[in-house]
Amino acid sequence: MTVAVRFAPSPTGRLHAGNIRPAVLNALFTRAHGGTFLLRLDDTDKERSTQAFADGILADLTWLGLSWDRFARQSDRTARYEEVATQLKAAGRLYACYETADDLDRKRKRQLARSMPPIYDRAGLRLTAVEQAELAAQGRKPHWRFRLENTESGSLVPVPTMVSWNDLIRGDQMVDVGSLSDPVLIREDGTALYTFTSVVDDIDFAITHVIRGEDHVTNSGVQVQLFEALGAAPPAFAHHSLLIGADGQALSKRLDSLSIGGFKDAGFEPMAVLSHAALIGSSDAIEPHAAFESLAAQFSLSKISTAPARFDVAELASVNAKLLHKLPYDAVADRLAAMGIGGGEAFWTTARANIQVLGDVATWWAVVAGSVPPLIEDEAFTRTAAGLLPPAPWSDATWAEWTNAVKAATGAKGRALFHPLRLALTGADHGPDMKSLLPLIGYDRTMARLNGQPG
RNA sequence: GGUCCCUUCGUCUAUCGGUUAGGACACCAGAUUUUCAUUCUGGUAAGGCGAGUUCGAUUCUCGCAGGGAUCACCA
Numbered sequence: 008m009t010v011a012v013r014f015a016p017s018p019t020g021r022l023h024a025g026n027i028r029p030a031v032l033n034a035l036f037t038r039a040h041g042g043t044f045l046l047r048l049d050d051t052d053k054e055r056s057t058q059a060f061a062d063g064i065l066a067d068l069t070w071l072g073l074s075w076d077r078f079a080r081q082s083d084r085t086a087r088y089e090e091v092a093t094q095l096k097a098a099g100r101l102y103a104c105y106e107t108a109d110d111l112d113r114k115r116k117r118q119l120a121r122s123m124p125p126i127y128d129r130a131g132l133r134l135t136a137v138e139q140a141e142l143a144a145q146g147r148k149p150h151w152r153f154r155l156e157n158t159e160s161g162s163l164v165p166v167p168t169m170v171s172w173n174d175l176i177r178g179d180q181m182v183d184v185g186s187l188s189d190p191v192l193i194r195e196d197g198t199a200l201y202t203f204t205s206v207v208d209d210i211d212f213a214i215t216h217v218i219r220g221e222d223h224v225t226n227s228g229v230q231v232q233l234f235e236a237l238g239a240a241p242p243a244f245a246h247h248s249l250l251i252g253a254d255g256q257a258l259s260k261r262l263d264s265l266s267i268g269g270f271k272d273a274g275f276e277p278m279a280v281l282s283h284a285a286l287i288g289s290s291d292a293i294e295p296h297a298a299f300e301s302l303a304a305q306f307s308l309s310k311i312s313t314a315p316a317r318f319d320v321a322e323l324a325s326v327n328a329k330l331l332h333k334l335p336y337d338a339v340a341d342r343l344a345a346m347g348i349g350g351g352e353a354f355w356t357t358a359r360a361n362i363q364v365l366g367d368v369a370t371w372w373a374v375v376a377g378s379v380p381p382l383i384e385d386e387a388f389t390r391t392a393a394g395l396l397p398p399a400p401w402s403d404a405t406w407a408e409w410t411n412a413v414k415a416a417t418g419a420k421g422r423a424l425f426h427p428l429r430l431a432l433t434g435a436d437h438g439p440d441m442k443s444l445l446p447l448i449g450y451d452r453t454m455a456r457l458n459g460q461p462g
Numbered sequence: 463g464g465u466c467c468c469u470u471c472g473u474c475u476a477u478c479g480g481u482u483a484g485g486a487c488a489c490c491a492g493a494u495u496u497u498c499a500u501u502c503u504g505g506u507a508a509g510g511c512g513a514g515u516u517c518g519a520u521u522c523u524c525g526c527a528g529g530g531a532u533c534a535c536c537a
Binding site: 108177183193246248322424435437438439 | 495530
């Protein structure tokens with residue numbers, strides 16, 4: 008059996024820290040098992056779905072470096088859904104209901120008020136042919152529910168009915184479909200809903216593994232019955248836990264600030280975001296991986312925890328910085344060039360240790376090749392240092408040679424010796440190793456800055 | 463309110479009845495850098511609470527508490 012997975016976002020928003028997890032996990036699973044990856048846009052909600060969001064999701068995935076083997080959008084498949092719905096009606100598993108949304112809402116509230124579970128009472132199933140004909144004559148349009156298999160024969164009253172599967176992350180799972188409402192599959196306007204379209208597509212695209220968030224666990228119980236009603240074997244399921252915020256509360260409130268677009272704008276590397284998303288809530292160390300293959304090589308669903316994991320953007324920032332600190336010059340040469348940054352490998356290996364995001368190198372490039380206002384703490388000291396500056400050409404040894412001379416002349420050592428020189432040469436009290444930075448700054452700029460000129 | 467899931471260092475986690483409770487990040491210290499950062503080495507730090515089972519419980523059972531999810535003509 009060839010592995011086939013899918014990632015099925017609905018284009019009602021952009022991708023964020025929470026919902027890239029199933030995307031990444033599915034992609035990793037595919038790579039690890041040699042399967043195919045279907046990107047499916049679940050755009051059955053016409054009210055909320057937009058082309059702009061669809062484009063945004065594709066752009067976000069592409070930026071992350073994720074690709075797909077197959078692509079589908081549910082709005083293209085309405086004819087197929089109608090066909091399958093007809094089949095289900097003929098099989099007696101889909102029944103017409105005439106309550107309005109308000110009716111249903113009132114029913115639910117009444118049940119809740121009496122501490123009863125808000126389960127649909129199957130009034131539609133009790134309608135006689137005559138009653139149905141009357142409603143139809145009034146021009147009423149029904150919506151259609153899937154009759155769950157959860158009663159004893161001859162009864163409409165649900166009894167505890169367990170649907171079970173061996174979840175690839177959570178182990179043995181049981182969902183009691185006896186305590187669930189028959190799901191609405193077809194809206195009053197005739198369009199299909201997610202619970203239905205998702206199953207039809209999973210069957211038609213021969214999906215073998217459904218990897219998604221634990222918010223779908225109950226859905227899976229219902230959908231297993233749908234698969235069976237349609238004569239298909241359910242796929243294997245794997246439900247990962249959801250993320251919570253750094254403060255321990257649900258993440259959903261602040262997702263706007265945790266969008267993939269936001270991470271991109273903040274200057275994070277795609278591989279840092281990808282590594283973090285793949286590793287959070289797993290038993291592998293959360294560390295940067297330079298390549299998708301490296302993540303895939305160690306990937307296993309069994310390493311994913313069932314407990315909700317905490318998403319902290321500071322942790323992502325740290326992964327990003329570590330990734331950059333190890334990044335070889337070849338991997339960034341093009342991007343540095345695009346930023347107008349030269350200096351070659353020597354500059355990059357010197358500067359990379361002091362950046363959090365790639366854009367930070369601009370700061371050090373200005374120090375090396377541009378103009379920075381020097382900070383002169385002690386004019387006499389820097390003037391003395393300027394007088395001792397060795398002539399060009401410079402090498403890695405120049406810094407030691409020079410600072411030893413300054414030390415001998417002034418008696419300064421340690422921080423008292425280096426701090427004022429760093430401030431004068433870079434305008435900052437922290438930064439890359441001066442030994443390798445000095446030759447990059449060069450004689451002229453160094454001399455100018457020691458004399459208080461921006462250089 | 464019903465149902466499901468979760469609870470080990472600050473954080474992500476390992477442990478499938480007997481361990482000095484391990485690792486990673488963060489933090490602290492030392493080394494390197496005669497400075498900061500980087501890098502390297504070392505260290506501090508944990509089983510929510512209460513019962514039960516057992517010779518023995520982080521591990522199994524139950525209760526409580528806390529957290530998450532779900533109960534849409536959303537996905």
